Amino acid sequence: MHYGSKGWYVEELKKHGVTHYEGRKLQSFKTYFLANLLETRKSQQS
Incomplete structure (x- = not known):
């Protein structure tokens, strides 16, 4: 998977425990x- 691709972002969000957002995959x-979304999740954990 390439850095910055859609699949990469999905994998990173899954590492943070996010699989759905507002009822959608x-x-x-x-x-x-x-x-x-990934940026907001990272900033919430800090």
Whole structure:
């Protein structure tokens, strides 16, 4: 998987325990949305 690809973001979010968001699978979202979601998850854990 390439850094910054949609699949990479999905895998990183799964590592943080996120598999669904608002009742939808992560794969159904656009890459830019997954990137923003990952940033918010990282900042919440800090």
